[in-house]
Amino acid sequence: MNDLEARQLRYFVAVAEELHFGRAAARLGMAQPPLSRTIRELERQLGVMLFERTTRQVELTAAGEVLLRDARTALEAIAAAAHRARHAGSTSPRLRIALKADIDGGLLPRILDAYSADPAALPPELVLGGFGEQPQALRDGRADAALVLCPMDDRGLDSEPLVTEPVLVALAATDPLAARTQLCLADLAGRKLPSGAPADAGHATARRPGSASPASNLSEIFNLVETGSIVFFAPASVARRNPRPGVAYRPVSDLPECTLAIAWPQDARSPAVAALVRAAGAIAAGLPARAEPPVESTLPQGHRH
Template sequence: MELRHLRYFVAVAEELHFTRAAERLNMAQPPLSQQIRQLESELGVQLFQRTKRQVELTAAGKNFLKNVYKILIDLDKTCDSAQRAQKGEIGNIVVGFTGTATYDILPKLLQPYRSEFPFVDISVLQLSTTDQIQSLLNGEINIGILCAPIKNSQLNFEVIHQEPFIIAMPRNHPLASKSGPIEVQEFSKELFIMIPRNSGQIYYDTIINICHNAGFSPNITQEVHELHTSISLVAAGMGVALVPDSIQNLRVRGITYRQLKNSVSTLKTALAWRNDETSPLVHTFIALAKKSIKKLA
């Protein structure tokens, strides 16, 4: 039995007339009658009661039609699912991200993606840049949103966003009332709250370089693993922190933010994926991510 036999049967069952069914199928009537007889022979049942005046479904034919409808509907769904999978419209994808992407980049990427591809199951994992690299190579995540620059011959990288570092200080800090950008060296005697280097090497080294370029080494009094924790400690008067500009999207009382004067260091965020990645899901995510960041930047 072939799929065409089922479609021939449905046409005759719905028309209850071989000539009209043949016209509907764009074929001659004799071959259609022959195909239906072959189907009946293969099934071992009579599907139609034929007379010179009319064609009627037998009880077996009515039962068979009901189940054929289900088969054809399931087949259409299966074909549609395969086509959508090829287009990257359904399936599962796992995205890694650094804590620095939480307050700006991640919402800008995920919201339009979920809107355009509602049938894709997307999971997100917060991982350091180093851990994301390893997870990409191990196939544990499909895409990384991490700090750049990174070099790895097995991965593709594309910077999608850059933002300056700013200084976060308690609202009652002597410099909080100062308007405009502030020189970093004005904080050379301050206590600094930092993310440890093993949680984000690039992020950590960039902050150290900002301080060194200003002529001092930061006095690190507290190390925390989350940016929002560092901001909370700043608000509590435990010190100051150099943080990415997007952290201002996190509303915390008791904090004052100021731009840095003469600082050219920026936090670069990149997408990362394997060189041998063939999944349409990954490539549609990357394409939409580029468009979303460009549109919303």
């Protein structure tokens, strides 16, 4: 059997994720016939069927499911090798930290100060991204470490929890629910998250504050909240840093807490990454225990487990 090519794997992953040859071809910027030929050739090369094709749908076979998992890992490794080689070959390679702006538990300035206490340490480069993009930035080599909300996709990554805090619901100050001091998920029936998912869906949506939002930043999200178009699950630290007259933050009794962690690739051997993890851990270890807010407060304090 000939060695598989990255191009074949990339084409296969597109079809496997779209489960539609036309959409996969559009995603790849190519015509459908050569894509179909490539997939048929890949199946002949492997000696197995990767897709079950009917006139109505395309589905992965058991062999296709296995190849999809391993193909993603292989493509990530190829991308990571290129990114890391370019970074290492730069004149003064700096530590790259991936994060979503404002989702740092308020710890980032202190972590950077502690890391930069070493005179030999170059100022880190911040790699900003959207909600949930940070683990992938680590896997494909665009970042060396990341601040992430857990749970996360931790394939190939190690992590250390830093701070766990309550998650509040942000809703319009004019919403009738804002008159109450505490809510439960069932109270949010009929309201939508930024992703369009129902706010009362429980763990399926509540475990990832801010997940899958079409709005590009928190300012846009809060503007939509103020109009009553959506509600938003915000970590307490985000609520504290974003007081707005038109937004009310309320605790939700059955909404899981969220944990901010620092993550890095399992195969990392960088002294700079190790120094950053130590700095982050030291800052988190010095956090005070959670102070329960007064009942009338809308901004509970974060805490350290």
